[in-house]
Amino acid sequence: MSLIRFLVVTILVLSIAACGVVRDRSNDYVDAERGQAIVVPDWYRSDDIRPRYPIPPIENRDSLPEEYVLPSPPDATITILTENYVIETLDEQSWLLVNETPGRIWPSLDQFWEENGVRVEFENPRLGLMQTEVLGSSLLSKQLLSRIGLGGSTVDRPLLLQAKLGQGVKRNTTELQVRVLDTKKKGPQEFKTWSGLPGRRLAEEKLLQIISSYLENNQSYRSYSLLATDIGGASKVALVSGNNERPYLKLDLSFERAWGAATKGLRGAKIKVADRDRSKGIFYLDYGREEEEGWFSSLFSSGDEQRPEYNYTLDLEKIEDGYRLIVNKTEGEPITRLEEMEILNLLLDNIS
Template identity: 25%
Template structure:
């Protein structure tokens, strides 16, 4: 009796579901032409449309091509039947804004990609009511108009460079300043010096930009992203190279002066003891315990005798070797004995603490 009742109830339910599905197609909701249709693969048939034309007199400052299609390079290219998997997310990304300094050089480090930073960087100049006369988001470069200094015949101009940081997912911002007395035409190309003519003005702009970026917490949620600036190289300036046992290395795309400063800072950040260093010999001697955290043991560690005296200490020589425009960071034990696990962990720990 229960089975018959269940069969009787199933029939009208199935009829109602079938009617609903046909009604969805009839109303234009489902089916091949409905707005709930399967859209998989439709992007393959997308057409390239002409750029949006902004009427004269209206501001096109915030208009970007969201999905830039680059020109095809010459030569043979790899054809993917199945698209490759996306690159893994770098876990060393630190949200926040830091102004780094080395000698007379200074730059901003921010834990966001170039595609995330670029729109906010442009917004900064708009908020300051400063016109941008040249911008190239693919190269990460923009230049301001000449800014007159009140009470004098001087005028000032700034160039901003956006580059990848040491690690993927981080970005660096550089500012360069130049001034003149107004003798050159506004449209005349600028020959930018290697360093700012006025470091105080460069420092002031860097501080102002860093404060503006620090207040824009939405930058990390990618509420506005430039796809053009997103084409800036994603590979960071620091790269781990696994060249075999006892030979894990860091490759830095930096000049030696900055590489030395960054390595010293990273070793200190990792709480690794620096025993000795010789800049002219390009080496740093460190004492490494083979653990990622070399801080003093806690209360229970001291209570049960697990102190630093039971931790194996290995002395390493960290060398910075120039190879063209790159620096190779290598480590070897002072005794010459093999310690592949500790050598690999030492290099990785230093790399993780590069900022």
């Protein structure tokens, strides 16, 4: 017991002594002397000293006006759909719009066919295409035919299904179309070219509704397909802004889809449309003149003067591989690049 006490006392004494031996050096920098400046020797070339993360030079510099108001950042929620699963119809075309990337929908669609007793005979993730076997060989596939209104005696020829996944107009969304095709024989089939027109329209719309319900009810089991990462290629909407050409929005869409996308984009950006001419592809815009409508400006304007209903036009023009949206001014003044980019960026944020 005395040995333990001796050790404890010894440790305490050494600890107290150490506090006095180790000097506090936290304020020594105050008394530090200034050293000599570092001199780079002449033999060391200055061009060998370069930043690790260099900032590239800016080739395209737009001159800003003397007074410039920095625009507010775009709303981060504008790329989110109001509903995650929406069936849209335009003319004769119908598609399921899903608020997820094609890489996530592809394996879920594979699972849908399997759970409904349908075997996929052909699939090309790069093109986003699937083609099933002839339906009716299993009880589950017969039930699927009945659910889309083609069961029993209503079918006089063998049927197979096609599905096409593609990038949606908005970022990180997917468009799914289906086709119900007649075939001449049962058994193995050759891959059929995707048809731009519906086969059996009512049945295809019912099939989209069934797939929509399935995807919505099986979100927790969703996986991701690396093979389907590039489905549909690049974005269908892009801002093109070159050094020697006017900026515009490029739309990889048909005229009907491009016109509808521009209409939704203007509505989402809250840009007032005074008039429109669909046959010419022109929107007449009243933009940026809210401050002129106050009582103060009315004091200096006569009653006979009538302000034009619009001050910009948004023109939908055909180009080689799609359509483009370009902004023009209507009051006889040349439009500035700053005005063009402001309106086009608002549209891009609300379309893509």
